[in-house]
């Protein structure tokens with residue numbers, strides 16, 4: 001085999017060198033592909049596809065010839081529409097110059113960290129976390145520093161734990177409503193985080209991709225809190241709110257000078273997004289809050305099913321489950337780790353869930369269930385999961 005020229009240490013270290021914790025997911029997938037009737041409660045993606053009218057609008061825009069290079073920071077009408085939605089939802093005046101359109105929330109998280117952190121800077125994030133977080137931080141050359149949000153506090157981060165890690169940090173990334181815990185940060189948590197960021201001159205990178213999926217409590221964007229406008233970068237996306245995961249359309253909302261710098265980044269990286277997808281995004285956003293509630297409704301129903309079934313037993317404890325399309329179930333009464341329990345459940349019941357450990361140390365002894373399959377199948381799978389965990393706990 002020919003030896004390739006040496007790679008940069010930054011590119012080879014993106015996933016930190018360890019296992020990415022998704023071995024279990026791949027085993028379940030392989031079993032399913034070889035014919036086993038595995039029920040997957042693993043994936044954070046809707047069981048419906050993008051609505052036909054949105055696709056028709058995409059088709060219309062493409063047929064109208066909007067297939068060339070589009071404005072690099074996003075087409076003006078989309079930046080305006082996102083700014084208006086942001087202003088309406090949060091009460092914070094927002095203009096198109098506060099908005100950069102990105103290929104999904106994921107690129108927004110990357111861009112926000114590139115804006116906030118220099119090589120070698122400490123970048124804080126909350127554990128349990130969405131699987132890409134540490135790698136996103138490493139990919140900009142910064143050092144990921146997890147701060148645990150513990151089950152005994154309903155997975156709300158505690159300010160004293162953040163204080164203990166903050167020395168030398170440049171940024172803090174939060175995610176409410178949260179994947180994987182389902183926590184929605186309380187006003188007290190958000191106030192504490194805002195105070196910490198101001199006291200230590202941090203950028204707050206607020207991942208709000210689940211902002212339309214709140215079942216209990218209220219979504220607070222920290223950008224609206226006193227003193228936070230100039231140090232908050234909000235990352236949003238149409239993936240979850242409009243079932244448009246594959247269209248790769250999201251944004252960063254922040255102070256104008258930051259967005260101007262990020263425009264330079266896009267000029268030298270993505271060179272913008274397809275105009276016909278951006279036009280379809282305008283169409284999707286103009287459907288308004290009732291459409292967004294319809295897209296979220298199946299998750300609301302399945303979350304309700306989960307709460308009802310949990311109330312009828314003692315073995316598995318409820319996680320906060322206040323928002324997003326997941327419940328993190330505490331299976332510590334079985335005496336097994338999340339990884340071992342997920343493996344047992346797959347072997348015994350052909351039900352695939354994600355081990356909590358794949359989302360960080362604070363989710364040990366838990367498994368994450370995604371509300372992403374049809375109600376009746378979901379109810380049956382949850383009933384079997386709880387009976388299985390109950391049998392192991394006695």
Ligand code: PLP
Pocket residue numbers: 044103104105106107130175179207209236237238239240245249250
């Ligand atoms: N942030 C969180 C917490 C997520 O769960 C996801 C996707 O699952 C993303 C960001 C990325 O979403 P997208 O890039 O599709 O907008």
